[in-house]
Each structure stands twice: as C-alpha cells, then as structure tokens.
Amino acid sequence: MKIALLSDCYPPRVGGIESQVSDLAARLVGAGHEVEVFTATAGPKGECRGAIEDVPVAGGRVGVHRLAEPLLGGLPVNPLAVGEMRDRLRDGAFDVAHVHVGVVSPFAWDAARVATRLGVPTALTWHCVLDRAATGYRATGVLRRWVERGAVLSAVSSFAARQVEAAAPAGTEVAVLPNAIDLQAWAPRSLSRMIPKVRGASKGEVRLVSTLRLVPRKRPVELVEAFAAAGVADRARLEIIGDGPLRGRVAARIADLRLTGRVILRGRVDRAALLETYARADGYLAPTRLEAFGIAVLEARAAGLPIVAMGGSGVDDIVEDGVDGLLVTDDAALAAAIRRLVDDELWRSQISEHNATVPPRQSWGAVLVDVEAEYRRARASR
Numbered sequence: 001m002k003i004a005l006l007s008d009c010y011p012p013r014v015g016g017i018e019s020q021v022s023d024l025a026a027r028l029v030g031a032g033h034e035v036e037v038f039t040a041t042a043g044p045k046g047e048c049r050g051a052i053e054d055v056p057v058a059g060g061r062v063g064v065h066r067l068a069e070p071l072l073g074g075l076p077v078n079p080l081a082v083g084e085m086r087d088r089l090r091d092g093a094f095d096v097a098h099v100h101v102g103v104v105s106p107f108a109w110d111a112a113r114v115a116t117r118l119g120v121p122t123a124l125t126w127h128c129v130l131d132r133a134a135t136g137y138r139a140t141g142v143l144r145r146w147v148e149r150g151a152v153l154s155a156v157s158s159f160a161a162r163q164v165e166a167a168a169p170a171g172t173e174v175a176v177l178p179n180a181i182d183l184q185a186w187a188p189r190s191l192s193r194m195i196p197k198v199r200g201a202s203k204g205e206v207r208l209v210s211t212l213r214l215v216p217r218k219r220p221v222e223l224v225e226a227f228a229a230a231g232v233a234d235r236a237r238l239e240i241i242g243d244g245p246l247r248g249r250v251a252a253r254i255a256d257l258r259l260t261g262r263v264i265l266r267g268r269v270d271r272a273a274l275l276e277t278y279a280r281a282d283g284y285l286a287p288t289r290l291e292a293f294g295i296a297v298l299e300a301r302a303a304g305l306p307i308v309a310m311g312g313s314g315v316d317d318i319v320e321d322g323v324d325g326l327l328v329t330d331d332a333a334l335a336a337a338i339r340r341l342v343d344d345e346l347w348r349s350q351i352s353e354h355n356a357t358v359p360p361r362q363s364w365g366a367v368l369v370d371v372e373a374e375y376r377r378a379r380a381s382r
Contacts, residue, residue: 001095001375002034004120006085006111008076008102010039010064016295017127020179021100024371026057027364031372035062036092038085040076040107042068050084067107077106086114096121096375103128109142116149121382123374125177126155126164129290129313134167143168150382154374156293157314175374178317179293180367181302186275188304188356206236206342209277209305210285211296214244221246221253222331223287228257229335232342238285239277241266278303282348283341284325287334291315301325304356306348308337318362324355 007021018041025035042048048068055062065088067081089097097115101108101124108124115122124146130137137143147153147169154175155161165174208227212218220240227238240250240263247265254263269277278284284300286309291297293314301307301318309315311327321327326337341348 002036002093003028003375004036004038004089004092004094004097004115005100006038006097006108006115007100008040008105008107010037010041010076012044013041013076016179016293017100017102019295020127023180023182023364025062027368028371029057029062030059031368032059034060036094037062037064038067038088038111039064040068040078040081042066042070042074046070050081079106079110081107082110082114085111086118089115089120090118094120096123096378098122098371098375099124101126101128103130103133112146112151116146116151119149119382121375121378122146122149122151123378124151124153126153126160127179127292129160129292130163130167131290134163137167143172147172150378152374152378152381157291157317159312159314159316160292175370175377176317177370177374178362178367179295179298180362180364181295181298183302183359183363185271186278186299186302188279206232206283206348207281208236208238208283208285208338208341209241209281209300210238210287211241211274211300212286212288213242214240214246214250216246217288217290218242218244219287219289220244220250222334223285224250224253224257224259224263226287226331226334227263227285227338228259229332230338230342232339233259233262236262236338236342238263239266239281240264241269241274241277243267274299275303278305281305282352283308285334285338286310286315289313294318298360298362301355301360304352306341306351306355308334308341310334318360323351324360325351 009018011022028035043053043066047053047066051066053064069078097120099108099112154177155164161174161176214220284305284307286297289310291313298318307319307325328334
C-alpha cells in the first residue's frame with residue numbers, strides 16, 4: 001500500500017507521538033509499503049514550506065513533507081498548509097491516510113478534514129486522553145462528519161478508546177492501536193534481580209527509578225511525597241530521570257522532606273544511560289494519573305522491572321495488577337505499594353523474573369499486524 005502518515009509533530013521534535021509515528025513509518029517501509037509523512041514540524045536543517053526531506057530507513061526511504069511555517073516560531077502548526085496538503089494528497093494516489101491526533105492537533109484536524117473530503121480512506125488514531133476535549137468534539141459534530149465520510153477511529157489504549165467512543169456517534173467502533181517498542185532494544189541487561197531470595201535476606205539498597213517529564217500532569221512532586229510517605233528512605237533510593245519546568249519545585253520538596261541524597265534528579269539522559277540505569281534498578285514508579293498509554297512504563301516493563309503505577313488509565317493495558325507489578329488508585333496506596341516493593345524482596349524477585357521472561361504484548365511485530373488491519377478497515381469503510 002501507499003500510505004500517508006499525517007501528524008502535527010515529528011522528529012526532530014522529541015515526544016511520544018513523534019517517536020511512534022517515525023518508528024511506524026520505518027516499520028511500514030520494512031514491511032514493503034510505500035510511506036510518506038506530512039507534518040507541521042520543520043526538519044533538522046530547517047526544512048519547511050513544503051520541502052520534502054528524504055529519510056533513509058531499513059529497506060527503503062520515507063519522504064517527509066515539511067509543511068511548517070517558520071514565521072510561527074517553531075510551533076508545529078500551519079493553517080496555511082491546507083491547500084498544499086490537499087494538492088499533495090489528491091495527486092499522490094494514496095491507498096490510505098493515517099492521521100495521528102493529540103489533544104490540540106490543528107494540523108491533524110485539517111488533515112482529517114482534507115483526506116475525508118478527498119475520499120482517501122482515512123484512519124484516525126488518538127494518542128491522548130480526551131477528558132474535557134470530548135465535549136468540544138460532541139458539540140461541533142466533527143467526529144460525526146469524519147465518520148460519515150468513511151473514517152475509522154482508533155486510540156492507543158483501551159482507556160483512550162473508551163473516551164473517543166464516548167465522543168463519537170453512537171455505535172461507532174473505536175479500535176485499539178497501541179504504541180509499540182522494539183523489545184530487543186529494551187531487553188533486560190541484568191539477571192541479578194531475577195534470582196529469588198529469602199525475604200529480608202539482602203542488606204543492600206533497593207534502587208527505584210522513574211522516567212517522566214517534570215510537568216504538573218506527570219505529578220513528580222506527588223511522586224517524591226509518596227516516596228517520603230512510604231518510609232523507606234533509609235533502605236531505598238529513587239532516581240528521577242527527566243526534566244521540565246517543575247525541576248526547581250521538585251528539588252525544593254526533596255530538601256523539605258529531608259530526602260537529599262535519597263531522591264536524585266538525574267535530568268535527561270540518552271537511551272544508553274537509561275538502559276544502564278534500568279539494568280541496575282529494582283523497580284519502576286509511575287505516578288501519573290491519566291496516561292493515554294505510557295511508553296516509559298512499557299520500556300521499563302520490557303526491561304524486566306516490577307512496576308508500581310496509578311491504575312485507571314492506558315497503563316492498565318501494559319501492567320496487570322499482581323502480575324507485572326501493582327496498580328493503585330490514590331497516593332496513599334502508591335506509598336503503600338512503594339513500601340511493599342522495597343520490603344518484600346521475594347515478591348519483588350518473582351515479579352522481576354516474570355517481567356524479564358514474559359515479554360509485553362506491545363511489540364512492533366504484533367502492533368504492525370493491527371495497523372495493517374486498521375488500514376484494510378479504512379479502505380473497506382470508504
């Protein structure tokens with residue numbers, strides 16, 4: 001098939017949608033498809049205003065249409081791109097257009113409108129928690145119009161799919177197209193934590209890690225407070241990987257709670273350093289309440305780490321409570337789960353062994369099959 005992937009954001013921007021759309025493009029080419037990307041993100045050398053960047057990938061190339069406008073200060077939006085997008089989609093003889101949608105995605109919304117009006121079979125995937133945005137979708141009737149023109153809808157988790165379903169016309173099928181990772185790239189580097197031990201036999205420090213942006217939605221301050229409430233600072237250490245506008249506030253809270261040296265802000269690290277950290281760690285903490293998916297959780301799970309996370313979100317598709325780790329409902333339960341993760345060494349080792357030997361379902365090999373099925377559904381719907 002000849003496939004158009006359309007997304008506001010794309011590398012060199014860094015983020016979940018960016019990495020997933022880029023990886024999907026490469027995987028589709030590797031599976032024998034022809035892929036072109038349309039984005040409002042400028043290229044690594046400033047490519048914009050319709051420049052086509054030729055990106056080599058294993059098995060071929062991806063043409064990236066950089067429909068960015070430099071006068072907008074680097075923001076991945078460009079309302080002036082609609083005409084050019086329409087011409088290129090019309091003339092490109094695409095078999096399917098796959099639009100990737102976030103909470104605020106003006107370029108993706110334009111792409112959905114243009115593709116469905118042109119009659120191109122269209123698949124739309126939401127990478128976000130709709131929450132209050134669902135009201136806007138219902139009020140404007142935009143999903144109804146897209147569905148009436150033959151678009152098929154999906155989201156990256158069961159949780160996110162239920163929200164899209166609630167905003168869509170009654171009876172609309174919303175598929176689940178999960179994000180995916182290369183499991184080999186995240187495979188456990190250390191087997192030492194997999195060896196079951198007698199409860200309490202080890203006198204070593206338990207090493208916990210969390211990877212997240214330091215922004216309010218990710219709840220880094222609440223993570224520090226839960227670690228303090230767990231009462232394990234004398235026998236455990238928490239490394240927080242990531243950066244953001246709350247770094248100063250998080251650092252202040254660490255000092256206030258007398259956790260200096262026990263909770264460490266690592267900042268951003270590259271993948272090699274992250275893999276090395278996971279190889280040394282004993283458990284992973286995820287304090288975010290409303291995750292559409294949870295790529296960082298999936299990576300840690302694939303690396304063999306027991307997971308403690310807030311349930312009731314997209315993380316539920318990755319972590320089975322009591323099997324891959326613990327899912328909790330509030331901050332008091334989060335603190336209790338951290339305490340168990342630190343103190344119950346036998347349980348921790350059993351979860352580690354399971355996670356290191358039973359890979360998660362969200363591998364590219366499995367997800368690509370679902371993506372191709374969604375494209376066939378879009379073509380049949382149109």
